[in-house]
Amino acid sequence: MWETIDQLSPSKYSPYRLFSADEWAEFRADTPLTLTAEEVKRLRSLGDPIDLDEVRRIYLSLSRLLSAHVEASQLLFRQRQQFLKMDDAVKTPFIIGVAGSVAVGKSTTARVLKELLARWPSSPKVDLVTTDGFLYPNSVLRSQNLMERKGFPDSYDVGAVLRFLSSIKAGMSNVRAPVYSHLTYDVVPGEYITIDRPDILIFEGINVLQVRDLPEDGKTVPFVSDFFDFSIYMDAETAEIRKWYIDRFMRLRETAFRDPQSFFHRYSQLSDDAARSIAEGLWNNINLKNLKENILPTRPRADLILRKGANHFVEEVALRKI
Numbered sequence: 001m002w003e004t005i006d007q008l009s010p011s012k013y014s015p016y017r018l019f020s021a022d023e024w025a026e027f028r029a030d031t032p033l034t035l036t037a038e039e040v041k042r043l044r045s046l047g048d049p050i051d052l053d054e055v056r057r058i059y060l061s062l063s064r065l066l067s068a069h070v071e072a073s074q075l076l077f078r079q080r081q082q083f084l085k086m087d088d089a090v091k092t093p094f095i096i097g098v099a100g101s102v103a104v105g106k107s108t109t110a111r112v113l114k115e116l117l118a119r120w121p122s123s124p125k126v127d128l129v130t131t132d133g134f135l136y137p138n139s140v141l142r143s144q145n146l147m148e149r150k151g152f153p154d155s156y157d158v159g160a161v162l163r164f165l166s167s168i169k170a171g172m173s174n175v176r177a178p179v180y181s182h183l184t185y186d187v188v189p190g191e192y193i194t195i196d197r198p199d200i201l202i203f204e205g206i207n208v209l210q211v212r213d214l215p216e217d218g219k220t221v222p223f224v225s226d227f228f229d230f231s232i233y234m235d236a237e238t239a240e241i242r243k244w245y246i247d248r249f250m251r252l253r254e255t256a257f258r259d260p261q262s263f264f265h266r267y268s269q270l271s272d273d274a275a276r277s278i279a280e281g282l283w284n285n286i287n288l289k290n291l292k293e294n295i296l297p298t299r300p301r302a303d304l305i306l307r308k309g310a311n312h313f314v315e316e317v318a319l320r321k322i
């Protein structure tokens with residue numbers, strides 16, 4: 001089920017505890033369901049069938065666990081303040097990283113968690129930033145022959161990501177993050193989302209658990225995940241994710257690609273077979289390659305792995321032993 005990652009074998013030496021979805025669901029205890037069916041519909045991405053039952057089964061326990069982590073870190077912050085006799089220290093946001101393949105459903109998970117976590121008294125202000133805003137603009141990618149590597153580590157301005165996260169962790173107010181448009185398939189010039197000292201920041205993107213090569217000159221380089229208080233990897237069989245990607249592409253032809261401004265507009269006029277082979281090409285040459293080379297190898301670094309089965313429903317949960 002977990003393919004070849006030895007660490008996920010259920011042995012007592014595994015760094016993870018494994019739970020079936022039903023076992024995991026029990027941990028929600030008496031957490032109230034604060035979302036409505038309509039809200040869940042609004043939060044889900046195209047093709048993702050998540051419903052209120054799935055929120056109840058998987059995401060209530062997760063929000064309960066995360067809010068326990070948030071409260072523990074807030075308590076630790078207060079104790080450190082007393083210890084250091086500092087009453088002017090700034091409380092910094094709790095950062096949750098959400099990683100996983102293109103088309104695995106990270107956005108839905110991140111949006112549902114954002115809504116659920118904001119209903120806990122310890123974290124009324126929750127913000128969400130996706131890493132696509134930190135991709136280099138298409139003009140830069142084209143000039144460096146990187147358009148076929150969109151989503152690979154070298155297509156991101158990692159320095160900007162690290163500056164953004166260190167400003168957030170330093171407790172700065174009004175920190176700006178750039179914005180990406182799936183419609184134009186490019187970073188939106190001059191558009192930013194402003195993050196103003198939330199209780200929690202969810203930072204979602206395919207590469208957030210990546211480690212970089214250490215520079216030979218001995219300089220210290222932080223990894224993006226050094227800023228995370230908790231990390232989640234969204235997982236599924238590669239063949240399933242491929243299907244979700246291609247199905248979504250075919251559906252986007254009937255929706256978003258119809259817009260003449262869409263980068264993919266030309267594909268809305270192709271025959272089904274021709275469009276399918278374009279989607280297969282994008283999957284095989286870019287997203288699958290990136291999944292194998294750069295994303296899947298980061299899975300063992302996550303604190304929690306949500307393993308989806310067919311139809312996007314979570315079947316198994318792996319939680320790192322503390």
Ligand SMILES: Nc1ncnc2c1ncn2[C@@H]1O[C@H](COP(=O)(O)OP(=O)(O)O)[C@@H](O)[C@H]1O
Nearest residue numbers: 045046101102103104105106107108182183256
């Ligand atoms: N070409 C596209 N046009 C419009 N929306 C898109 C396009 N590609 C992806 N999306 C949407 O962008 C979001 C992020 O997709 P993706 O990066 O594949 O991650 P995930 O599926 O894990 O959330 C999803 O809500 C998806 O439906």
Ligand SMILES: CC(C)(COP(=O)(O)O)[C@@H](O)C(=O)NCCC(=O)O
Nearest residue numbers: 102130131132150151205206282286
């Ligand atoms: C924009 C993405 C790299 C995802 O970025 P993320 O938010 O995970 O940083 C991805 O959706 C994408 O466009 N991949 C390139 C190949 C393709 O068109 O599917």
